[in-house]
Amino acid sequence: MARAYGIDLRKRVVEAIEGGLSTRAAGRRFAIGESTAGAWHRDWKRKGTYEPDRQGQPEGSKLDTQKAFILSLIETDDKDISLAEIVDRLETDKGVGTCQSLVSKFLKKRGITWKKDRARCRAAARRRPCRA
Incomplete structure (x- = not known):
């Protein structure tokens, strides 16, 4: 820039x-x-000043104010919750419009990830043993 x-x-x-x-x-x-x-x-x-405005995007995310709500959804949910479900809950419960990619970036920034292999192993446990 x-x-x-x-x-x-x-x-x-x-x-x-x-x-x-x-x-x-x-x-x-x-x-x-x-x-x-x-x-x-x-x-x-x-x-009243000659100073230029800051360049670039503002720091933080609009989801920072909803951190406790999002983390509570992840921790208290019995099943794995999808990004689409988190987006829907934010819209219905908090009135915050967002998209899956923003929620994904928010979670990734905090080191929260899901590994598909573990979920696949749980689902296939009855059929055959899974390597972890």
Whole structure:
């Protein structure tokens, strides 16, 4: 990802616009995009600072607030619960819309995984012994 422009350039652009220069003219004068000059001016009016906003996605997940609920589903459930069932329970019980991949990332981040071999061994235990 590209780095943000320097604060000194932002300050000069905003001061030029405040001095009467149009955003289009300020963009041409400082060799930046017209929309960039306008966005910097709007940000300065709104925030009162020349500092750029943080780049990238915000830290954490929207499921962090539901950690106790998700872990309780996994620990107290008699049978193995699927990702689809966790998604459904989050929607119905907590009103949190999510997808299976986000739940999977949430669980993987905490070191919670399911191994298919163990589940297959339990299901096939009556038919033949299974290697573990």
